[in-house]
Amino acid sequence: MIYKNNTMKGIFSYLFIFLLIIVTSCSKDDLNKILSNETYVADQENLDAAGLPIREFSAQAPEMPMVNEYVIELDRWDIPNTNTDFAKTTTNLQAAIDWARDEEYSRVTLPTGEYLVGEDINDIYYGGIDIYGNTEFVFSEGAVLTINTNDKWNYCVLRLNGDNIIVRDGEIRGERDTHIYTPREDGKTAHDEGHGICVWDNNNVLIENMNIHDVTGDGSLVLDSNDVTFKNNNIYNNRRQGISIVGGVRIEIVDNEIHHINGTSPQFGVDIEGPGRVDEDILIQDNYFHHNAGGDIVNATGENVYILDNVMEQGDDSKYTDGPIVSWHKTHNIIARNTVTMINGSANGRLGYIQYSSGGEKGHNRATYVHDNIMNNCGMYMYKSSDADVRRNEFLGYFLAFSDFENAIIIDNLVTYSATETNLRYCWSYRFNNATGFASGNFLGEELEELPLSETEPYTLQCVVDGW
Incomplete structure (x- = not known):
């Protein structure tokens, strides 16, 4: 009888230890599942009539404070529009855009023509044109912005610099067919970071009715940005x-x-x-x-x-x-x-x-x-x-x-x-x-x-x- 009682005490001790391990090693939810044999289910969603989760977000569109337009004066700024003289085109076109920003124009329009741009920034990056915050940058019909042939791993034909920006109605052209794919120190030649429009750390951006093609990387790269909309664009033949x-x-x-x-x-x-x-x-x-x-x-x-x-x-x-x-x-x-x-x-x-x-x-x-x-x-x-x-x-x-x-x-x-x-x-x-x-x-x-x-x-x- 003494042996039997000791045995029973041992069994109860083991059961107590086993339950203690379960309680201390499992979360409350896990323990409830063990005890109730509950089947696995996903989180409950707020569903529409078709049984899909209701979309509860939308990108906030840019809002221009007022329409105050500047059409870039090619003669005044001495800007070529014949797809020639990339250095002169880049410097003078950027100067015109900078001036429009300083004068607080909210809409800047690029006249018809072909603009060849490019600037050697460093060993890996080739610059194009910067567009600033609170700006609607509009391409006139037939306006084309093309990056000059280069040997850089990275480039932005158009780089957005700030928040609340619209880019619309034009064409951005890369140079993938003439690009010089110089090997890096590791021998790689991917050169896959040449982008049409760089949306880097921007908020409230609209890219609309653009043709973006033939770049060595992406038609557009969105990096650490919020509230960005791409609408009615034709993006093609990018690498x-x-x-x-x-x-x-x-x-x-x-x-x-x-x-x-x-x-x-x-x-x-x-x-x-x-x-x-x-x-x-x-x-x-x-x-x-x-x-x-x-x-x-x-x-x-x-x-x-x-x-x-x-x-x-x-x-x-x-x-x-x-x-x-x-x-x-x-x-x-x-x-x-x-x-x-x-x-x-x-x-x-x-x-x-x-x-x-x-x-x-x-x-x-x-x-x-x-x-x-x-x-x-x-x-x-x-x-x-x-x-x-x-x-x-x-x-x-x-x-x-x-x-x-x-x-x-x-x-x-x-x-x-x-x-x-x-x-x-x-x-x-x-x-x-x-x-x-x-x-x-x-x-x-x-x-x-x-x-x-x-x-x-x-x-x-x-x-x-x-x-x-």
Whole structure:
């Protein structure tokens, strides 16, 4: 009896220690989940009638105090407008703009003509023209600003210097075909930082109705800026990106055509990639992307990014490296009502949307929303992550797949077989590896497809023909 009592005391002691370890090593939320067997859910969102998070931000537009216009006097300032004498053009054009700033003109208009600019600043940077705060810089019809041929890694054809700036109605031309790609000390020759418009540490900016092309880097680089809008621009044939966002809050990219980005990686239409910076509240809507070598939109660091109502086409005689749409699992995206068309795929196959991941914590608990997209000849794949709300999409001729994924909500989607890969038809459907969630109302062709996803038990259904 004494032995039995001691044994019971030991058991109770062990149970007490075990519970103590649980209580002290788990958060209150974690402990509640253990005790209640609660299923995993993402954060609740404020949703619209279609089930998408309501966008609660907008870029603040620049406001000019009053319209006080100065049309640059070419004769007075001795400014060539025949695409010649870059040194004289740069010095005198900048002098005219500086004078207009000092005289407090809010609108400065560049007359018709071709202006060749460039200034050797240091070993790596070649200067162009600066536009100051509280200025609307307007190109007259036929006005073109071109950077002179140079051998620098970095340049800005137009650099914004201050807040509250509008640039509109003109053409900015780079010199990618004549650029001198001198090797650096490390032997590299990328020269990928020659930009059309540099938006660096600016607030309240509008870039509208501009043609920006043939630069060695990006059509525009947004660096640590807030409230920037790109609207109705034609951005094309730049070597690195159409638009790069490297630290940006409340950025809107709407109604633009961004195409034929090619030459040096990443080669995307829009790239959100500011490690160590803040990229959030970004709208990419109603744009036409095509013939972009890397892809159309990549989000590596952005949160609360809305990708809506865009048309993305691989284009004839073009091949994607990664895209069209790429995100990383620590980002947060709302991807809806886009029409994506692929021809022969990328390094990832024919995936219209892929979420890359190396695993680990996301850093947030929000779901990625993928709603009402039409994916022509392509599908989507997310892995090593959690929280996706995928509804009413059409994946025509490729698969919808999740691997090592928690909480995938898959409702009312359509997947169709590939018309060209008839021997692998089973693979072009719904594919799962170690995934949890909920599925309902999904079709494979004309047949309702029962997908036995569970909120608690991981489910696997791999392709039996060619493996995962």
